[in-house]
Amino acid sequence: MPLPPLVPPAAPLTADQARRYSRQLLLPQIGELGQRRLLAARVCVIGAGGLGAPALLYLAAAGVGTLGIVDDDVVETSNLQRQVIHGESDVGRPKVASAAASIGRLAASVRVISHPERLTSENAHTILGGYDLVLDGSDNFATRYLVADTCAELGLPLVWASILRFDAQVSVFWSTPPAESGIAGVQLRDLFAMQPTDAGAESCETAGVLGALCGQVGSIMAGEAIKLITGAGTPLLGRVLVLDALTARWTEVPLRPSQVDAARRHPITPARPPASAASCSAPSAPTPTAKLSVELSVELLERRLAAREHGSDDFLLIDVREPDEHARGTIDGSVLLPLADILTESGRSVLLRHRPVIVYCLHEGRARQAARALMVDGFDSVCVLEGGYANWSEHRPPTAPGVAE
Structure with a gap:
């Protein structure tokens, strides 16, 4: 079921903006009003790596007005196989600086806010609270759960993805979707209740990853963000999309809310209210507690x-x-x-x-x-x-x- 647009529209388009986004304006699900919503949107991307790189480029190209980038790492040679926002001359440079420069070359009108720091429990609310929507491209369990829990508390929608080798998963989490949508809120902890330890966990560094798959998944994340901002289509809320790149097979797993960590289901008011006041309403009653393995x-x-x-x-x-x-x-x-x-x-x-x-x-x-x-x-x-x-x-x-x- 479609959701109402997340962001109120900006001022009418200028002639230059109409020319730049003309191919997007032709889409009836977006149109002129949707483009104005994109220009007003504030999106935070966690990680300028394999997933964040393509997501940032496509969000900037689509006309998202403000992009936040959270990353405390520097560009390494091994990143270039998949992190397409960086180039050879960027090796050794902070990723937020390299990503901001690439966005500037692609879309100079996009405002980039750099957060060259690691997200922690001390700064997560302050950083994420300034945005309408979050995309998580982080590479460790601690950050993933911190982002998910913080977004749940702030009532922010979260576009989430995970990727390793030839396998990927994508979903949208939102603790308090608009009540009129009839969609129950779901969170990362409804999918994986307990945070695994990073010790001994597989990673791209130890198991490898197909670079082109990062492009596929990062683009899907950007597409989900655009749908949420404009109200176009049906987002992946309550569904987990799974990709096996070796067989080119997409599958879908339904996701229902559980009562794991019920305290997370009482979010605080977002820093900026969504377009619909109903977005701040309490979520509908969750389904019975899911069985845990x-x-x-x-x-x-x-x-x-x-x-x-x-x-x-x-x-x-x-x-x-x-x-x-x-x-x-x-x-x-x-x-x-x-x-x-x-x-x-x-x-x-x-x-x-x-x-x-x-x-x-x-x-x-x-x-x-x-x-x-x-x-x-x-x-x-x-x-x-x-x-x-x-x-x-x-x-x-x-x-x-x-x-x-």
Whole structure:
């Protein structure tokens, strides 16, 4: 369902603005009024990296009037493979300065506010409170949850994405969407209730990432921001878009609100009220509390595998990693069903809903996503292996891949 425009319109367009944005003005869902809303909008982008780079460029090109950039890092040579807002001459330069210069060359009329600092609990409300909308392109769990929780408290919509290797996810979170939309508020903690630890987590630095995928996802983030600002189309609020670039397959997972961390559902008034006064209304009552997956220790899994071998336990152990990871070693007695398959209805259809399921990946991130999809689909018992295969392999030697049951 469409949402009302987030931002009131700026003054009528000048002749130069009408010429510059003429191709966008032709779109009836945006038009002259939508373009004026974009010119009045204030958008903050967390991170001028793989996701923030394309998002910033397309938001600037679209005519967003004010862009904030939060990043305390400098440009490195390894960034250039995907962070297209920077060039070779920018290596060693602060990312906020490099990004601001690129935006200036592309759209000199855009006001850029640089925040060359790390977002912390001390400055998050002050920084984010000055914007209408936030895009999160950060690269660590601590910042992601800080951004999400702060936006929930401020009542700000958040365009969120995550990317690694050839896989990506995109969604929109908003604790208090306008009541007339009939859409319940959802937050990051409705998708992943607890903040994982960054220790041992996979990252682009350790696992790699396809640069072109960053462009795809960053552009989608910019598109979602433009839709929210102008009221065009239906945003990804209450839906998680999942992309497997290797198979060029898009899937969608529904997201419903839970009552995890209910205190987060009492946001304070935004620094600048949205276009509709109803945006400040309390959200509709959440649906019943979502089931949460249970973590299973390596020791308990060993005991359950032994019991299954003797016929006193019955469960399906699923490796949700990619085939190349599975081929390098797996847990004896597990079957391979990559995350991208579990996120599709056809992929889940091969599983029996009444049979208990234990899922694992290298650490826990993908396994938690799989567990969430299974529980939303009605599976009764789902566990996640604590620490994943990395934790298992510290206790047990790897085995050759097994045959699917």
